[in-house]
Each structure stands twice: as C-alpha cells, then as structure tokens.
Amino acid sequence: MAETVTISGRTSPGPGPGLLASLDPLLREWLPRQRWFAGKGRPVTGFTLVAATELLPLDGALGLYHLLVRAHQSPAPGDCYQLLIGVREALPPRLAPALIGHVEEGPLAGHTVYEALYDPRPAEVLLEALRTQARIGGLRFERAPDAPDIGPNLPPRLMTAEQSNSSVVYGDTYILKLLRRIVPGTNPDLELPLALALEGCPRVPAPTAWLRAEFADEPYVLGVLQPFVQGAADGWELALSELSKGEDFGAEARSLGRATAEVHVALARGLPTMTLGHAQLDLLVNGMTDRLDAAAQAVPALRPYAPGLHSAFSALANLAAEGHTWTAQRIHGDLHLGQCLHSPSGEWSLIDFEGEPSRPLAERRMPQPPVRDIAGMLRSFDYAAHSTTPAAPGWADLCRAAYCSGYAEVTGVDPRTDPVLLRAYETDKAIYEVLYEARHRPDWLPVPLSAVRRLANPAPDATI
Ligand SMILES: Nc1ncnc2c1ncn2[C@@H]1O[C@H](COP(=O)(O)OP(=O)(O)O)[C@@H](O)[C@H]1O
Numbered sequence: 329m330a331e332t333v334t335i336s337g338r339t340s341p342g343p344g345p346g347l348l349a350s351l352d353p354l355l356r357e358w359l360p361r362q363r364w365f366a367g368k369g370r371p372v373t374g375f376t377l378v379a380a381t382e383l384l385p386l387d388g389a390l391g392l393y394h395l396l397v398r399a400h401q402s403p404a405p406g407d408c409y410q411l412l413i414g415v416r417e418a419l420p421p422r423l424a425p426a427l428i429g430h431v432e433e434g435p436l437a438g439h440t441v442y443e444a445l446y447d448p449r450p451a452e453v454l455l456e457a458l459r460t461q462a463r464i465g466g467l468r469f470e471r472a473p474d475a476p477d478i479g480p481n482l483p484p485r486l487m488t489a490e491q492s493n494s495s496v497v498y499g500d501t502y503i504l505k506l507l508r509r510i511v512p513g514t515n516p517d518l519e520l521p522l523a524l525a526l527e528g529c530p531r532v533p534a535p536t537a538w539l540r541a542e543f544a545d546e547p548y549v550l551g552v553l554q555p556f557v558q559g560a561a562d563g564w565e566l567a568l569s570e571l572s573k574g575e576d577f578g579a580e581a582r583s584l585g586r587a588t589a590e591v592h593v594a595l596a597r598g599l600p601t602m603t604l605g606h607a608q609l610d611l612l613v614n615g616m617t618d619r620l621d622a623a624a625q626a627v628p629a630l631r632p633y634a635p636g637l638h639s640a641f642s643a644l645a646n647l648a649a650e651g652h653t654w655t656a657q658r659i660h661g662d663l664h665l666g667q668c669l670h671s672p673s674g675e676w677s678l679i680d681f682e683g684e685p686s687r688p689l690a691e692r693r694m695p696q697p698p699v700r701d702i703a704g705m706l707r708s709f710d711y712a713a714h715s716t717t718p719a720a721p722g723w724a725d726l727c728r729a730a731y732c733s734g735y736a737e738v739t740g741v742d743p744r745t746d747p748v749l750l751r752a753y754e755t756d757k758a759i760y761e762v763l764y765e766a767r768h769r770p771d772w773l774p775v776p777l778s779a780v781r782r783l784a785n786p787a788p789d790a791t792i
C-alpha cells in the first residue's frame with residue numbers, strides 16, 4: 329500500500345445516535361434495494377443503532393463508519409445489518425453506483441454518504457486493520473496464529489456476483505467476506521473452516537484473519553479473510569458449460585463426491601457427533617412436516633403433491649419407530665454446486681459454511697445427518713439438468729450416481745444405501761426450493777416442481 333493508514337477508533341456515543349438520525353431517510357430507501365437485504369417485501373419502519381465505530385474521522389477528505397444497524401420490520405425486532413458507510417463532500421463519478429444519498433441534517437449535513445466497499449481506500453483500511461490485528465472500539469481484527477503475513481500492494485475490488493453477503497478480493501490473493509445480516513453467537517462460516525484447518529483438510533480455504541466484535545456483552549462474527557482460489561470456476565458454471573457442450577460431468581461429480589466426503593470425515597473428527605434415535609428423529613420429521621405445510625400454504629402448485637411428500641417423512645418416522653438410529657455430525661448445511669470451486673488444476677474447494685441463513689444459528693450449528701449435504705448436491709445436479717432445453721434428466725442421473733460413488737470411495741458408506749433418509753432430505757430441500765423460487769425467481773419454479781412430482785411418487789425400484 330502506498331501510504332500508511334491511520335485508524336482512529338471511537339464507538340458510540342460519539343457520532344452514533346446523531347449519525348443514524350441523519351442517515352435514517354436515506355437508509356429506508358437504500359437498504360431494501362440491496363441484494364443481501366433479507367427482509368424484502370416488508371416495510372422498514374425505522375432503525376436502531378446497535379454499534380457505531382469510526383474507522384476514519386471526517387476531518388480528512390474521507391470519513392468511514394462501521395455500523396451495526398437494526399432495521400425495524402415485522403416480525404419485531406427486525407434484523408441487524410453490518411454497514412460500511414463512506415462520507416465525502418462529493419462523490420467522484422467512479423463511485424456513482426455506491427451512492428446512498430446526500431445528508432441534509434445532523435453531524436454529516438452537507439456530505440454525501442455511500443457504500444464504502446466500492447471505494448478502494450476503505451477496503452484497504454479493512455485489510456490494514458486485519459494485517460495489524462487492530463482493536464478499534466468494539467471491533468477485533470484478528471489473524472490466524474500460523475497464517476503467513478498478509479503482504480502489501482493487494483489492490484481491492486468488490487465482487488459483483490449475486491451474494492447474500494459482500495466480498496472484496498485483494499489482488500487475487502485474498503477474499504474478505506463481510507457478513508451482512510448479523511446475529512450474535514458463533515458463526516459456522518468461521519467456526520467450520522477453522523476446525524477443518526486444524527484437521528489439516530485442504531478442501532476448504534483456511535481462514536487467514538477475521539473480524540469479530542463484542543457489543544453489549546454479545547459476541548459477533550462480522551467477516552472472514554481467506555486465500556482466494558485463483559482462476560476457479562464454480563461448480564454451477566462448470567456444470568452448465570459441460571451440459572451446453574453435451575459433455576457428461578461424471579468425473580467431476582465423482583471427485584466432488586470425494587471432496588464432500590473428505591470434508592465430512594474431517595468435521596466428524598474435529599467436532600462433536602451424536603446418535604439420533606426416535607426422539608430426535610421425531611423432532612426432525614416434525615420440522616420437515618411443518619416446512620411442507622407452510623410451503624403448501626404459500627405455493628398452491630405444491631398442494632396436489634402434499635400427501636405424497638408427507639409419505640417421504642412418515643417413512644422416515646416409521647424407520648425410527650422401529651429402532652433405527654443415525655449418526656449426526658456438523659455439516660456444510662447449504663451445499664449446492666454454486667458453493668464448490670473447481671481450480672484450474674482440477675481440485676474442488678467447498679466454501680460458504682454459513683448454512684441456510686434463514687434458519688436460527690443454534691439450529692444451523694446442530695449435528696445433522698451428513699446425507700443432508702448430499703441431498704443438497706443431488707438437487708443441484710437436477711437443477712442443472714432442468715435448466716436446459718430440453719431437460720437432460722439422464723445427465724443428472726449419471727452425476728448423482730457418480731457423486732454418491734465418489735463419496736463412498738472415501739467414507740466406505742454409499743448414501744444410496746439409506747434411501748429413506750435420502751428421499752426425506754431431498755424432499756425437504758425441494759420443498760425449500762419451491763418456496764425460494766416462488767419468492768425470488770418464479771420463472772424457475774418448474775425446476776423444483778418437477779422434482780416434487782418425482783419425490784411424491786417414487787418409482788417402486790428407484791434408488792435415488
Ligand atoms: N476462497 C475463494 N476463492 C475464490 N472465490 C471465492 C472464494 N470464496 C468465495 N468466492 C467467490 O465469492 C462468491 C461468494 O462467496 P460466498 O461465500 O458464497 O458468499 P455468500 O455467502 O455471500 O453467498 C462465491 O460464489 C465465489 O464465486
């Protein structure tokens with residue numbers, strides 16, 4: 329970096345309360361438009377400041393504030409979001425897409441505020457803070473003890489991919505993911521990659537540094553810096569590209585099955601496991617049933633299949649009632665092709681261990697049957713095959729079989745040998761997808777619905 333970054337830290341009170349009052353009308357308009365805003369479709373009626381930290385004072389050309397802000401929505405109290413707000417007298421044209429608005433009143437009156445991650449300078453401030461393990465107000469920038477030094481001259485660029493969070497890539501060397509919707513507690517997006525690094529599992533980029541915070545006695549994980557896998561394609565892009573060329577994806581699917589298994593084996597070694605018996609399975613099946621009922625309520629197209637889908641869950645409950653048990657362990661929790669990176673040398677890496685962000689943190693951190701991840705990936709092959717015209721179900725069948733075989737090569741257990749559990753998890757995922765697509769991408773609804781038809785009426789000799 330060309331010059332030294334001077335960081336001054338102050339937490340609220342300071343500019344905090346007045347700052348939020350002056351930002352309020354601008355945030356009401358700007359926040360709901362952000363891809364990562366989780367409360368779409370419900371009006372934001374106000375904001376509460378959870379924490380404000382000044383990273384650069386406004387006495388220079390650029391002010392920089394780190395905010396945790398609760399957006400008031402129904403159901404109360406609404407979600408808490410991490411914001412990095414840049415403040416300048418005027419915004420240079422290159423930062424026009426980052427504009428939040430012009431402040432009329434309060435401590436920032438007459439200034440322009442904007443999404444600071446678009447601006448290289450604030451992004452450099454974050455990396456510098458991680459490099460120097462800064463403590464600023466309640467923010468703790470920390471580094472893995474055995475990580476190599478974070479070098480200088482790593483120009484930042486904000487990723488423009490559709491994301492649930494926001495990521496900045498530094499010189500194709502590191503990627504910093506800043507979590508947007510923040511909940512207190514241990515976040516699996518840091519917890520699991522750290523555990524995997526301790527186990528020596530190379531399938532997940534090991535965290536180099538991270539940003540944590542403590543506000544009002546509550547711990548938060550706010551961001552994670554990892555090595556950037558250079559030149560990688562994600563599994564979804566790769567699968568679609570092979571499909572469009574009429575190529576099969578069996579070899580890649582098999583090695584992805586091996587990679588998934590390696591991650592599962594390492595997680596089972598490093599973190600607690602448990603046995604699920606009748607009582608735990610009842611809870612699990614009740615959750616699946618409730619999700620089906622809620623989805624059928626919201627999406628009429630699902631209703632004709634509800635009885636058949638319920639049978640997938642009751643079959644599992646029956647097995648448990650007969651005394652069958654399952655092993656549960658920590659898993660990825662939201663595995664699909666888009667969460668897998670394929671490096672130019674052909675190695676797979678798994679990313680994004682946050683789990684399904686809409687589920688409570690405690691639930692995401694519970695040990696679960698590893699088949700849940702496998703079901704997620706099987707759904708993904710099906711998605712890819714149904715996103716082309718005409719659909720290519722045979723292509724998906726081949727991938728699904730190859731993936732399970734690859735998994736079995738490492739663990740010795742082929743997921744297809746537990747078809748009742750697999751069908752229940754695949755059904756649960758397809759129902760989730762129906763709701764997701766109905767809300768976010770109605771054009772895609774036929775994709776999970778075609779799986780719903782199959783899962784509601786499985787062929788008598790079907791394996792997966
Ligand atoms: N270590 C990495 N190396 C290269 N690209 C990465 C890495 N981690 C994430 N990415 C890219 O960033 C995107 C978003 O990352 P992800 O962790 O899935 O964020 P989100 O939780 O916001 O969806 C991924 O789809 C991938 O393209």
Ligand SMILES: O=P(O)(O)O[C@H]1O[C@H](CO)[C@@H](O[C@H]2O[C@H](CO)[C@@H](O)[C@H](O)[C@H]2O)[C@H](O)[C@H]1O
Pocket residue numbers: 491492564662664665666704707708709711712761764
């Ligand atoms: O990427 P996120 O973790 O935010 O996951 C959400 O969006 C995904 C789509 O981007 C969605 O995934 C579904 O579509 C994918 C193809 O676009 C497919 O590969 C997945 O198998 C399918 O579930 C995911 O469900 C949703 O949570």
